[in-house]
Amino acid sequence: MGLFQSKPKAACLLDIDGTLALTDPLYVKAFQDLMAAEGVSGVDEAWFAEHVAGKVDSVVFKNVLPGAVDDGRANAASKEKDRLFCARVASDGCDIVPGLSSFFTTCRAENIPCCAVSNAQRGGCEAVLKHVKAHCPDASSAIRDLVVGAECARAKPHPDPYIEGASRVGLPPSRCIVFEDSRTGIKAGVAAGCVVVGLTTSMTASAMREAGCAATVRDWSEVTAEFLQGLLA
Structure with a gap:
C-alpha cells in the first residue's frame, strides 16, 4: 500500500x-x-497578461471590447474566443508542463483523486484536458471532475471554485492541495482553506510565497508522493 491508504485521505485540485x-x-x-475583427490592435503577451x-x-470582454458591451455581446465574444482557442489546441497542441505524466502516475498509485479547477470557459478546459489525457496515460483515471469558475456563484479569486472542487472529491479543503500558477488562483486556494503549491x-x-503558497516547484517532476505527504503532515 502507498503513502495514502485505500480510502483517499488527500486530493489535488489542479488549475489548468x-x-x-x-x-x-x-x-x-x-x-x-x-480583437482584430473588432478593430483592436496591439494584442500581445503583455496585453494578455494585463487584461x-x-x-x-x-469581466474580460466588458473591459476590452470597444463600444457598449452588454451580456449578449460579451457571451458571443467568449464563445468565439473559445472556438478559436479550441481549434488551435486541436491543430497545434500545447506544451505540457514537464513531469506531469509522472505526477498522474503517482496519484494513481497512491489513490490521490484530482479535480481540475479553472477560470477558463468549459470548452477551453475540456480541449486542454483532452490533450493532457492523450499525453499522460494515467490522467484519465486521476482527474475525477472539472469545476469551471464561471459556473460557480463566484469565480477565482473567490474561494468558491476550490470549495466546490473539494466537495467533488469528497474531502474537506484542509485535505486538498491546490496547484496554481497565478495570483488570482493562489488567493482563491488560500481563501478556501487549502494548502497551495505554486508552479513558477x-x-x-x-x-508566490508572498501571495500565500506553502511551497513552490519549477515543474511536476518535483511533486513526489513524499512531497505531497509532507504538505499535509
Whole structure:
C-alpha cells in the first residue's frame, strides 16, 4: 500500500492553464484574431497578461471590447474566443508542463483523486484536458471532475471554485492541495482553506510565497508522493 491508504485521505485540485499546460501562446493568438475583427490592435503577451490572465470572460470582454458591451455581446465574444482557442489546441497542441505524466502516475498509485479547477470557459478546459489525457496515460483515471469558475456563484479569486472542487472529491479543503500558477488562483486556494503549491511558470517563487503558497516547484517532476505527504503532515 502507498503513502495514502485505500480510502483517499488527500486530493489535488489542479488549475489548468499555466499549471498543467502552457496555453497562453494559444490564447494570445485566439485573442489576436478576435480583437482584430473588432478593430483592436496591439494584442500581445503583455496585453494578455494585463487584461485576460486569471480573469473570467464576463469581466474580460466588458473591459476590452470597444463600444457598449452588454451580456449578449460579451457571451458571443467568449464563445468565439473559445472556438478559436479550441481549434488551435486541436491543430497545434500545447506544451505540457514537464513531469506531469509522472505526477498522474503517482496519484494513481497512491489513490490521490484530482479535480481540475479553472477560470477558463468549459470548452477551453475540456480541449486542454483532452490533450493532457492523450499525453499522460494515467490522467484519465486521476482527474475525477472539472469545476469551471464561471459556473460557480463566484469565480477565482473567490474561494468558491476550490470549495466546490473539494466537495467533488469528497474531502474537506484542509485535505486538498491546490496547484496554481497565478495570483488570482493562489488567493482563491488560500481563501478556501487549502494548502497551495505554486508552479513558477508565470510568477517567481518569492512572489508566490508572498501571495500565500506553502511551497513552490519549477515543474511536476518535483511533486513526489513524499512531497505531497509532507504538505499535509
